[in-house]
Structures are given as C-alpha cells and as structure tokens.
Amino acid sequence: MILRGNDDLSHIYILYRFDGAILIDPSHDLAFIEAALKGYTLKAILLTHGHIDHTALIDHFNVPVYMHKDDYLLMYDADQSGAKSLKMALPKFKGSDIQFIKDLDKIPFMDETLTVYHTPGHTKGSVCYLYRNELYTGDTLFKGGVGRTDLVGGSTAQLNKSLKRLFTECSQTVKIFPGHDGTTTLKDEKKNNEYIQKILSK
Secondary structure, eight states, rough: EEEEESSOOOOOEEEETTTTTEEEEOOOOOHHHHHHHTSEEEEEEEOOOOHHHHHTTTSSSEEEEEEEEGGGHHHOOOOOOOOHHHHHOOOOOOEEEEEEETTTTTTEEEEEEEEEETTTTTTTOOEEEEEEEEEEEEEEETTTEEEESSSOOHHHHHHHHHHHHHHHHTTOOOOESSSSSSEEEEHHHHHHHHHHHHTOOO
C-alpha cells in the first residue's frame, strides 16, 4: 500500500504478509497509517535514511526500527534532518528498538526477508530495501531523477557509485518505489533517465 506524500513529505509504504505488516518511512498522516494497519500486526519500521520527511512518526509505534547507523545522529539534528526548515518536531522514541543495519543484511518478515543495500550519496546512511521484485529507494533514485547531494553527508561520487551498483546487481525488471514522485522500473530508468545513462556509460 502507498500513502503518497509530496515535495516536503515522503511516500509511506506498507507491506503486508499474512497478518503481519512492515512500515517504510512513516512521515505523515498517522490516522491513515493506523487505519491501514487495523487487523495486522506491525512487525517493524524500515527507514531509508534519517531526514525528518521520512522519519517523523517513528515514535508512535513500539516496534523495532531498522536504519543505518551513519544516519542515526543526523536524525536527531533539527538543522541537518530538515526538521527546522519544515517546522516539524524531531521524533522521540518511546521504547522503540533501534536495529542498525549494514549492507546485504536480511531483515525477517514473516516467512520472507528483505535485503538491505547500503546506498550512500543522498546521505551517508541511505539504504534501499529489496523485497521480492520491489526496490524501495527512498531519496536515492527517483523516476527520471536521482537524490540531491548538496545536503550534509551528501556526495555525488558516492551516489553515482551506489546507483551504478543497483543497476549492475539488481534485475532490470525490479520495480522502483521511491520516496517521492511516481513508481518506475530499473529498465525504464536505464532507458529514459539521462543521469543514469551518463553514469552507466562511464
């Protein structure tokens, strides 16, 4: 399920498996999320990175929160996380269990797993999550674009390396679910995204 955001707030994704659910980047509309989870047991929250427009609501759920350790301090910095500019409160944990993840970790989800891809570039701790044939890319890759690198912890060189890796290691049929804008596929981005074409040609 997708709860769409906008330029200032990320999309929120909910994965369902049997009676379990996983929540990716909860940032807004708590009432909608709670309604969407009714009848399901929330197993975990997955964060693609530490910016407030992806993390704002994590303290409303008492479940493990998975994120890369390189974005942990960023998440609590009002300036660097974007909380100050967006006039949003920093999350405060209420017993939530932070689970630091690293590249190629497997996150359990009922009888399946999600694979972590550490993709620094937008932030140092940016990650993507591969579930079946779906890649949740946060602000690393968009339809027709890529994540910005001019914020604290950003690096164009690292982003290019991360993107090249995704297009090399993942199936071209993988469907992309980004933090903002529309869904796409690796195949379509390889065909239509000029930035991707440029870095893949090097």
